[in-house]
Amino acid sequence: MNLVEKILAAHSGKTQVSPGDFINAKVDLVLANDITAPIAVKEFKKIGVSKVFDPKKIVFVPDHFVPNKDIASAEQVKMVREFAREQGILFFECGKMGVEHVILHEQGLVLPGDIVVGADSHTCTYGALGAFTTGMGSTDIAAAMATGEVWMKVPPTIKFNYSGKLPKWIGGKDLILFTIGQIGVDGALYSAMYFCGEAIDALSMENRFTMSNMAIEAGGKAGLFRVDEKTLEYVTPRAKRQYTVYDNDADASYAKTYNFDISKLEPQVSLPHSPANARPISQIGKIKVDQVIIGSCTNGRLEDLAISAKLLEGNKVSPDLRTIVIPGSQQVYLDALKAGYIETFINAGVAVSTPTCGPCLGGHMGILAAGERCLATTNRNFVGRMGSPKSEVYLAGPAVAAATAIKGYIAHPDEI
Amino acid sequence: MGKTLAEKILSLKSGSDASAGDIVVSKVDLAFVQDTTGPLTVREFWDNGFTKLANPSRTALFLDHAAPSPQRQLSTDHILLRKFARDTGALIFDVGEGVCHQLVAEKLARPGDVIVGADSHTVTAGGLGAFSTGMGSSDIAVAFALGKTWFRVPETIKVVVSGRFKHGIYAKDLILYLIGLIGADGATYKALEFSGNVVNNMTIAERLTIANMAVEAGAKVGLFPSDRQTLEYLRSVGREADYQPLAADEDAVYERVIEIDATALEPMVAKPHTVDNTATARELKGTKLDQVFIGTCTGGRLDDLAVAAAIFKNRRHHPQTRLIVTPASQKVYLEAIRLGYIEILVQAGANVMPPGCGACLGVHQGVLGDGEVCLSTANRNFKGRMGNPEGFIYLASAATAAASAIKGEISDPREVM
Numbered sequence: 038m039n040l041v042e043k044i045l046a047a048h049s050g051k052t053q054v055s056p057g058d059f060i061n062a063k064v065d066l067v068l069a070n071d072i073t074a075p076i077a078v079k080e081f082k083k084i085g086v087s088k089v090f091d092p093k094k095i096v097f098v099p100d101h102f103v104p105n106k107d108i109a110s111a112e113q114v115k116m117v118r119e120f121a122r123e124q125g126i127l128f129f130e131c132g133k134m135g136v137e138h139v140i141l142h143e144q145g146l147v148l149p150g151d152i153v154v155g156a157d158s159h160t161c162t163y164g165a166l167g168a169f170t171t172g173m174g175s176t177d178i179a180a181a182m183a184t185g186e187v188w189m190k191v192p193p194t195i196k197f198n199y200s201g202k203l204p205k206w207i208g209g210k211d212l213i214l215f216t217i218g219q220i221g222v223d224g225a226l227y228s229a230m231y232f233c234g235e236a237i238d239a240l241s242m243e244n245r246f247t248m249s250n251m252a253i254e255a256g257g258k259a260g261l262f263r264v265d266e267k268t269l270e271y272v273t274p275r276a277k278r279q280y281t282v283y284d285n286d287a288d289a290s291y292a293k294t295y296n297f298d299i300s301k302l303e304p305q306v307s308l309p310h311s312p313a314n315a316r317p318i319s320q321i322g323k324i325k326v327d328q329v330i331i332g333s334c335t336n337g338r339l340e341d342l343a344i345s346a347k348l349l350e351g352n353k354v355s356p357d358l359r360t361i362v363i364p365g366s367q368q369v370y371l372d373a374l375k376a377g378y379i380e381t382f383i384n385a386g387v388a389v390s391t392p393t394c395g396p397c398l399g400g401h402m403g404i405l406a407a408g409e410r411c412l413a414t415t416n417r418n419f420v421g422r423m424g425s426p427k428s429e430v431y432l433a434g435p436a437v438a439a440a441t442a443i444k445g446y447i448a449h450p451d452e453i
Numbered sequence: 454m455g456k457t458l459a460e461k462i463l464s465l466k467s468g469s470d471a472s473a474g475d476i477v478v479s480k481v482d483l484a485f486v487q488d489t490t491g492p493l494t495v496r497e498f499w500d501n502g503f504t505k506l507a508n509p510s511r512t513a514l515f516l517d518h519a520a521p522s523p524q525r526q527l528s529t530d531h532i533l534l535r536k537f538a539r540d541t542g543a544l545i546f547d548v549g550e551g552v553c554h555q556l557v558a559e560k561l562a563r564p565g566d567v568i569v570g571a572d573s574h575t576v577t578a579g580g581l582g583a584f585s586t587g588m589g590s591s592d593i594a595v596a597f598a599l600g601k602t603w604f605r606v607p608e609t610i611k612v613v614v615s616g617r618f619k620h621g622i623y624a625k626d627l628i629l630y631l632i633g634l635i636g637a638d639g640a641t642y643k644a645l646e647f648s649g650n651v652v653n654n655m656t657i658a659e660r661l662t663i664a665n666m667a668v669e670a671g672a673k674v675g676l677f678p679s680d681r682q683t684l685e686y687l688r689s690v691g692r693e694a695d696y697q698p699l700a701a702d703e704d705a706v707y708e709r710v711i712e713i714d715a716t717a718l719e720p721m722v723a724k725p726h727t728v729d730n731t732a733t734a735r736e737l738k739g740t741k742l743d744q745v746f747i748g749t750c751t752g753g754r755l756d757d758l759a760v761a762a763a764i765f766k767n768r769r770h771h772p773q774t775r776l777i778v779t780p781a782s783q784k785v786y787l788e789a790i791r792l793g794y795i796e797i798l799v800q801a802g803a804n805v806m807p808p809g810c811g812a813c814l815g816v817h818q819g820v821l822g823d824g825e826v827c828l829s830t831a832n833r834n835f836k837g838r839m840g841n842p843e844g845f846i847y848l849a850s851a852a853t854a855a856a857s858a859i860k861g862e863i864s865d866p867r868e869v870m
Contacts, residue, residue, distance in 0.1 A: 104775070104777050104804055104806070104812065104817075104818045104819040104820075105817075105818075105819060105820040105821070105822070106523050106817040106818065106820060107523075107817065107820050107840060108820055108821075108822070108823075108840060108841045110820065111820045111821055111822035111823075111825065111840075111841065112822050112823060114822070115822035115823075115825070130772065130775060130802075131775040131776075131777070131804050132770060132775060132776050132801075132802030132803060132804055133802060134804070359521070359547050359548050359549065361521050361548075361549070361807070367799055367802075370799055370805070371796065371799050371800065374790060374795060374796055374799065375796065379790055379795070380787060380790050380791070383783050383786055383787050383790070384787065386549075386550075386783075387549065388520070388521055388548055388549025388807035388808075388809075389549075389786075389805075389807055390521070390806060390807050391777075391804035391805050391806050392804075395521075396521065400523075401521075401522075401523035401524075401817050401818070402521045402522075402523065402817075402818075403521035403522060403548075404521075404522045404523060404524055404525055404527070404528045405525070405528055406522075406525055406528035406529040406531065406532050407525070407529065408532075409528065409532070424522075424525045424528060425525045425528070425529075
């Protein structure tokens, strides 16, 4: 069996599972946010049980419209907060709050070998830890909250093998944008994406989270990495419970294998209105933008801020655009503060926000007007994603984002 | 006959011998708008056939109320204002730079200036000895184009503050006390002129806080003399050349004199839903809070963050009380980082927002849910001010705010200081 099948078998009390099998799996953690939790809670109340299966295995993170942007969002969070208090569920209040897919692994709530289901499509982020984690609808999450189990069809696994040495400026974001560009937004539909190879071994954990995060943008059910020394180094100081490391058997099978040599890869940019519309930066021409966003569950971690701060140090953002930096969590904010990055950003003329999903999904903190263009380190550039359906979103990594902020047009970091 | 500060400035700027009650046409030294009033001003400007600003380098546009923008309509308003600035040469302060009144104080206001802004808290710059007042968007459009405006010279109420601020008492407590004393209409269309030994020793930050809330008693302006404190402040922001001393004449005529003994003041709180509905923090002890907000043109300056950080050091906010901190400007934010305040505040569990008006006026960044209670360092607690007519807002100093955030209920800051 491969890594995916092993995790699913172990959680469903089976010795063997194969793609296409239907299983009932025990979950290690159930997640919902301020948009999806209210629906899940309402559905939960219809089931007719009074208590959740295990309050310690449920987490609510209000992060999309928080600090509350309007009455409706305040009411949603209030309802979720009250339910969390009543049930004893872990609730990340404003102040502890960060982007859900930045704080869960940071706080050691997701560990290798886990199954995690979340009412948010980017729940796949934690696959970087060698866990099977996936997004589901609020109703499924309500059932998981009640029973501690979910049913699933075992997905086929597609192997992505990246050979070659990582070129300068190339990070997880470039690899995943390139990959989605190659296989399309439905290239891994209901499949598990398994990332491996020489280039992957060299990637930091933060870059791996970035890649797993965007598995869903290729339709993936999950996006996994095998556990190596870097994973254990990340997990060991954070883990407060036992976990199991699973690995592929030598004779594990895969539905398909892609081999990519990335030794000459350029920084990638996904043009509107699809993450699959990825291009090497040298081929996009000079595109002026009105806003740059550095943040989100894709690229709002310390390493992303470090790369951006290094480029912005001693520079000013272009007067023709605004730049908004949103650390992914309070810890990221604090670490960035201590490292001097926040000071660098403010000196460069950046608006630095408290952790929140903010503009990524058109919530707040940087909504686009008709005709405006934004270069963002986020994961989606669908029509209207960040505001007006007549606006445009371009996706890239933090180095391109910082270079763009300085230049005023989408720029290669070598230009700085 | 001697002149009050208001009469002095308006005489100078209108080239006449102006006394209370006179109608004068005055030169405008600075005219500005923000992102909620700016679009109206720009449209009035165009509708009146104006194309040129009288003084582009003394015309300013601030994107601070919805910054960064939470809505498409507001993003589109921002586009309009950016374009207007490009076309006319007006100064523009984009999202994240800070609250207009704080930026005006740091970068633009000079003692003796006449300043008009399309925002009621334009009175803030009175802390620097400027006749600075809020007006409607159409008045500002005219000031943009002509560089002048008309006023009825206001009568002046003199507020003499003697004694000293005791431990735990701040400028915010003084102005809340005064508004509670005279009422929300206690100084309607009057100038409030502050003097006395407490005033002489006040920092500009404190004066700005007091001047800022003059309008909450209905005042046209809240004026302070320009003195060594003013000089020191202007020097600290690199604008020493803008200094000129300014004081009311000894024999100026006042409509009324109010004397306040600062030594007797207690930490004050304004209760929902009016600013003059005041009580002491002690009397309100035990009022549970869902949110504490430290920020705004009233209570988001460096000294406010310093007081809050001193109280929060090695402490966290109460788990049932959210804490939002919004520095008033990038300068305040940067200095607060360098002095370690932001680190303490984040460790205390604060959400630190980019400089701007933030939660104060209910556009975003901390809107209350139905029935929720907030204690804020802002200047207004009207029904619905923070975005929800079913919410409840209490106003207090940064010290009271910090102490209350730790306890989860309104508390006297002296208990934790």
